[in-house]
Amino acid sequence: MIWLTWRQFRVQALTAAAALAAFAILLAVTGPHLASLYAASKITGCHGFACGNAANAFFGQLAGLDTVVYLLGIGLILAAPAIIGIFWGAPLIAREFEARTFNLAWTQGVTRTQWLAVKLALTCLAAMAVTEALSLIYVWWANPISKAIGVSVGGPQLFSQGVFSSVSFASHGITPLGYAAFAFTLATAVGVLTRRVLPAMAITLAIFAAVQLAMPLWIRPHLTPPSHTVAGIFAADLAYGSLTADVVPGHPDAWILSSQALNPAGQPVTSIPAACSSVSYPGQKGGASALTPAQCMQSHGYREAISYLPTSRYWPLQWTETGIFLALAVALAGFCFWWLGRRRI
Amino acid sequence: MSAVIAADGLGKRYRRKWALTDCTLSVPAGHVVGLVGPNGAGKTTLLSLATGLLAPDAGTIEVLGGRPAAGPAQLARVGFLAQDAPVYAGLSVADHLKLGARLNPGWDTGLARGRVDRLDLDPGQKAGTLSGGQRAQLALTLAVAKRPELLILDEPVASLDPLARREFLQDLMEAVAEQELSVVLSSHLVADLERVCDYLIVLVASRVRVAGPVDELLAVHHLLSGPRRDPATLPDGLEVISASHTDVQTTLLVRTSGPVLDPAWTVSEVALEDLVLAYMSQAAGRRRRDNRRHLEVQK
Numbered sequence: 001m002i003w004l005t006w007r008q009f010r011v012q013a014l015t016a017a018a019a020l021a022a023f024a025i026l027l028a029v030t031g032p033h034l035a036s037l038y039a040a041s042k043i044t045g046c047h048g049f050a051c052g053n054a055a056n057a058f059f060g061q062l063a064g065l066d067t068v069v070y071l072l073g074i075g076l077i078l079a080a081p082a083i084i085g086i087f088w089g090a091p092l093i094a095r096e097f098e099a100r101t102f103n104l105a106w107t108q109g110v111t112r113t114q115w116l117a118v119k120l121a122l123t124c125l126a127a128m129a130v131t132e133a134l135s136l137i138y139v140w141w142a143n144p145i146s147k148a149i150g151v152s153v154g155g156p157q158l159f160s161q162g163v164f165s166s167v168s169f170a171s172h173g174i175t176p177l178g179y180a181a182f183a184f185t186l187a188t189a190v191g192v193l194t195r196r197v198l199p200a201m202a203i204t205l206a207i208f209a210a211v212q213l214a215m216p217l218w219i220r221p222h223l224t225p226p227s228h229t230v231a232g233i234f235a236a237d238l239a240y241g242s243l244t245a246d247v248v249p250g251h252p253d254a255w256i257l258s259s260q261a262l263n264p265a266g267q268p269v270t271s272i273p274a275a276c277s278s279v280s281y282p283g284q285k286g287g288a289s290a291l292t293p294a295q296c297m298q299s300h301g302y303r304e305a306i307s308y309l310p311t312s313r314y315w316p317l318q319w320t321e322t323g324i325f326l327a328l329a330v331a332l333a334g335f336c337f338w339w340l341g342r343r344r345i
Numbered sequence: 346m347s348a349v350i351a352a353d354g355l356g357k358r359y360r361r362k363w364a365l366t367d368c369t370l371s372v373p374a375g376h377v378v379g380l381v382g383p384n385g386a387g388k389t390t391l392l393s394l395a396t397g398l399l400a401p402d403a404g405t406i407e408v409l410g411g412r413p414a415a416g417p418a419q420l421a422r423v424g425f426l427a428q429d430a431p432v433y434a435g436l437s438v439a440d441h442l443k444l445g446a447r448l449n450p451g452w453d454t455g456l457a458r459g460r461v462d463r464l465d466l467d468p469g470q471k472a473g474t475l476s477g478g479q480r481a482q483l484a485l486t487l488a489v490a491k492r493p494e495l496l497i498l499d500e501p502v503a504s505l506d507p508l509a510r511r512e513f514l515q516d517l518m519e520a521v522a523e524q525e526l527s528v529v530l531s532s533h534l535v536a537d538l539e540r541v542c543d544y545l546i547v548l549v550a551s552r553v554r555v556a557g558p559v560d561e562l563l564a565v566h567h568l569l570s571g572p573r574r575d576p577a578t579l580p581d582g583l584e585v586i587s588a589s590h591t592d593v594q595t596t597l598l599v600r601t602s603g604p605v606l607d608p609a610w611t612v613s614e615v616a617l618e619d620l621v622l623a624y625m626s627q628a629a630g631r632r633r634r635d636n637r638r639h640l641e642v643q644k
Binding site: 001003004007008011099100101102103104106107108109110111112114342343344 | 359396397398399400414416417420421423424425427428429431432433434435436440443444445447448449450451484487488491
């Protein structure tokens with residue numbers, strides 16, 4: 001059965017291996033350049049404001065190719081589960097129905113359960129391995145950029161993806177394992193239902209894209225209990241006229257889940273109070289005061305309440321999210337066993 | 346005589362439509378059994394149930410004394426060649442043999458190699474590029490080389506041209522003779538079955554209309570022709586299967602265990618095909634009458 005699985009799977013496997021190798025070569029070629037730029041920058045051992053400047057200088061030195069690879073890599077890791085799912089998972093069973101070869105496969109001296117178990121397990125493990133390998137190579141390559149992002153302050157928009165950002169979180173750590181297993185088993189299960197490869201591909205793509213969107217927007221923020229703090233109003237993004245926090249004092253890489261400006265009585269406020277709205281920026285002509293709105297609000301006793309996830313929650317959150325997707329994958333695989341075990345064709 | 350397939354009240358439903366209802370039949374061991382019936386009689390469904398590809402919705406089916414596809418051992422005892430002989434288009438002939446060897450504990454490598462050589466199949470050729478006849482031969486090789494006790498073939502020659510059809514059946518007969526296995530093959534063409542089967546089951550609308558060894562069936566059925574008369578006036582012991590009349594003449598296909606002594610009849614042997622068609626049209630006529638009665642009641 002292992003032989004048959006490999007024999008039917010080897011073209012896809014070799015294609016994936018070739019793609020992985022091409023990606024690895026690209027990163028291996030551009031990686032040392034990136035590492036030397038980082039070594040030459042003054043980020044290592046920097047203190048205070050010097051770090052932000054050094055990081056920005058480092059970003060400025062990155063070649064166009066580095067930027068392209070940086071974005072391409074994240075995109076590839078995010079897309080890999082879907083691509084693998086629709087090209088490996090969707091045809092896994094659906095192709096047998098389309099070509100009616102299930103008649104052949106399920107009347108050999110191997111039970112349907114064994115047949116499915118070997119096929120699902122081996123191909124799913126391969127899907128997880130390829131995706132995680134992509135992620136690991138990329139993490140190695142992008143390490144200088146990640147470190148620079150860690151110390152940068154107000155760097156270029158392109159390099160502002162903290163560890164908790166939706167694209168970074170799903171492409172680093174162990175989450176690619178969960179996404180790969182989920183997308184693969186989803187595609188297989190959909191293929192079992194549709195019995196047609198193309199519809200299974202399309203449906204899988206739609207569901208997986210929806211899940212990839214829903215996860216960071218609505219689900220991930222609730223997976224682990226947040227920390228709460230009340231910070232000075234300076235935490236708010238007042239420079240842009242907004243009262244939502246953009247930084248947690250003392251936790252520069254934290255993920256801000258929600259924030260709320262409070263008046264001195266502790267009641268929430270949604271707009272800059274009148275007393276401070278007329279103030280203007282230092283140096284602005286005709287300014288009524290030398291105070292910025294933030295300074296004004298701070299002096300009036302306004303504060304910012306923030307709920308956030310500190311970086312210490314990064315790995316618990318990674319495990320939780322991966323665990324959820326692995327559990328879903330197990331459930332979808334179980335569905336395949338049950339559905340085929342009913343023996344209705 | 347033990348049964349290789351024993352079905353009792355067997356039924357199978359696709360969504361709400363029954364493809365097979367209340368089917369009770371027994372296929373004896375040691376025969377090449379032809380399962381014949383019109384399209385939609387439930388032949389494929391019955392054979393899929395026998396191979397365990399499907400599970401019954403009603404009744405029971407036992408194959409070689411066990412539940413179909415109950416485990417690897419049961420699967421190994423039954424060889425199956427599905428309709429249109431599906432094979433993996435991307436796998437070569439040699440790959441298919443390897444597949445058979447890896448998945449079947451009783452695989453006979455020598456037999457498989459020998460067949461492929463004798464059939465002039467190129468081991469390196471992709472199965473997707475084989476002709477229909479070659480594909481059927483390859484699929485049969487897979488089914489035979491696992492050394493089953495029972496070989497089930499679903500419309501094995503339906504898609505083959507007459508020459509390939511004859512070659513396939515000849516080859517099948519050789520394999521059967523060598524291995525002493527029981528065979529069930531379905532077809533809606535009696536001519537194909539006549540050449541290879543020694544036992545016949547006529548299945549119409551899930552019901553067994555007639556079953557028995559071919560020579561026995563031929564011995565007890567006669568074609569009578571004589572002056573026109575009402576079939577109801579025939580003596581006891583003669584069962585009329587079909588009757589046709591012209592103005593002056595009546596032709597009857599009858600079943601009787603004894604000889605027909607009435608000198609008014611010219612008795613002749615009946616061809617297997619006519620016999621099968623008579624039973625099929627008898628069933629069809631009965632159904633028409635039932636429908637008509639049903640309509641009259643409704644009025």
